[in-house]
Amino acid sequence: MLRRRSTAPLFLALVLALFAPLTAAAAPEPTVTGSGPAADVPLEELAVTTTQVASGLRRPIDIAAPDDGSGRLFIAEKRGTVRAYHPDTGLAPEPVADLTDVVDESGNERGLLAIVPDPAFPEVQDLYVVYSALPDGAITLARYGLDDGGLEVLLAQEHAEYSNHNGGTLAFGPDGYLYWTIGDGGGAGDPFDSGQRLDTLLGKLLRIDVSRTCGDLPYCVPQDNPFVGTADARPEIWAYGLRNPWRFSFDPADGSLWLGDVGQGRWEEIDHVARPEQPGANFGWSCREGFEVFDEAQCAGDADYTDPVFTYSPQTGGCAVVGGRVYRGERYADLLGGTYIGTDYCSSAVWALRADGRGGYRQAEIGRFPTQITDVGETVDGEFYVVNDLPGGLHKVAFERQRPTCALDIASTTWGGGLTADLTLTNTGSTPIDGWTLKFPLAMGQTVISDWNTDLFQGSDMITAANAPHNAVIEPGESVSLGYLASHTGDVSPPKRATLNGDACTLTASGRATG
Helix, strand or coil: CCCCCCCCCCCHHHHHHHHCCCCCCCCCCCCCCCCCCCCCCCHHHEEEEEEEEECCCCCEEEEECCCCCCCCEEEEECCCEEEEEECCCEECCCCCEECCCCECCCCCCCCEEEEEECCCCCCCCEEEEEEEECCCCEEEEEEEECCCCCEEEEEEECCCCCCCCCCCCEEECCCCCEEEEECCCCCCCCCCCCCCCCCCCCCEEEEEECCCCECCECCECCCCCCCCCCCCCCCCEEEECCCCEEEEEECCCCCCEEEEECCCCCCEEEEEECHHHCCCCECCCCCEECCEECCHHHCCCCCCECCCCEEECHHHCCCCECCCEECCCCCCHHHHCCCEEEEECCCCEEEEEEECCCCCEEEEEEEECCCCEEEEEECCCCCEEEEECCCCEEEEEEEEECCCCEEEEEEEEEECCEEEEEEEEEECCCCCEECCEEEEECCCCCEEEEEECEEEEEECCEEEEEECHHHCEECCCCEEEEEEEEECCCCCCCCCCCEECCEECEEEEEEEECC
């Protein structure tokens, strides 16, 4: 059937989706683009830099790259406008899209949230957009015609009680379907118990076919969605158990899903799910926050929760994981091909994650982005740009390899419910270190009891170890020793990353068990 456009919001679609016949075309075979071998440069040898290329944006929120050969980027602004940027001509003065008459930007988290061009762009001059709609903040997915300004609402979710936790990413997956994340409805502590419910779109990753219509719906539900035919379940749901999934992305090389989910206050998390494990994945909220139980009443004994691959505590400077992307561009392929880059809205720390081939993930903190990053976007060639909320800039991202100026060797001895860790910190740089602060995370359940040769503080999972008066200076090539005694609840693994005065250190670890 032909796609329709209208200017009136079709909120009726929300109700019809529960009762319409679940007919759709057979699922297309997922397609992934090829890429060269993953880089093997140690993550701690990576460094990120940014160059501001545009200013004057008003709370930019998302970046999209139309595949039309123009080299442009589209940048969504919270108020409801979409601006175009070109590396040669800069930021265009007039928006390419204006939805300000339908967008509710009240509250810090409402507004235009996400954009993505139609896969057939530029032949089909459409943008898919997600926004908080006037008058009541309903989270709304619509199709916007760049050629005529027409707007067709496809699906809406009521979101009137609270202005936060709207979620927001839109992306076409490797199967050609449109994926969309929605937060749990806002407030704190999942007041609607949305995360584990299947009868609501709140707290979910959705998957729909926007290339066709089915019955009275302006979209189709793919017949292989995991909850099609499940009583009282919304058939659009692809995965669930999410709190406020602000940004997610697919790795173009293998179709795997990377998703950043903003935590309640103890743990921010990044999830990575291979393509076959995505349908019906349960990320745990609000039974769990990170690895910890948050609300036992929301836990089910037979549930199969998907564990995060990276967590960190916002108590140490962060506040909201932004999420990011896997680098598959050409310019830095030898440095970080196949490496995921993510960040946090408040701390601006940049993390590099890469599978280690043994079921785990290497990780390193490789620098800082500008303050208040809201999106890590990419060009059609896979090169990265970021936008920051305030003061409203667009920044081009670059990477380089640099020799770490510190090395940390960790030798641990474990027994029963305790462990000791002896740390050797070496200055591998060419200048003396005069005063130092070493930071590293501990595994879940490890708590420091005492320490030596350092002034040590533990905040949640993060250790901050500062020099003692007698070992403040470390000459090039020289080392200092420090350590700690800790209790544990079973996980005795050593720290996976460390920074010295903000720079990443090379890590080596060894250990033995006694008793």
